[in-house]
Amino acid sequence: MTLATPVFAQPSEPAKQAEGASCQAEEAALERDMDLARSRGQMLRRRQLAETLASLRTRCQASESPQSRAARIEKLEKEIRALRSELEHAEEQLRDLRKERP
Known part of the structure; x- marks a missing residue:
């Protein structure tokens, strides 16, 4: 008795690359x-976009191959x-608004 794994279990390499490019573009x-x-x-708009970006990064990281620990650290440091x-800036x-007279 032979066990066969479904073909759709893992995306093909070109599909992963296309998905990665899509994530990068978004x-x-x-x-x-x-x-x-x-x-x-x-x-407020910027904060909403940042939340959207964070969820996009989470989704994309889950679908891509694991990054090296150093690359993840560097990316987080850049974001910080x-x-x-x-x-x-905010x-x-x-401070500028508080200095202004009403």
């Missing part, structure tokens, strides 16, 4: 939208630097 589009929202002072920069805007 991620780039979301990052551009976030930059635009930030430049327009739309912090970007968020800190954004926080500093705090600066808040």
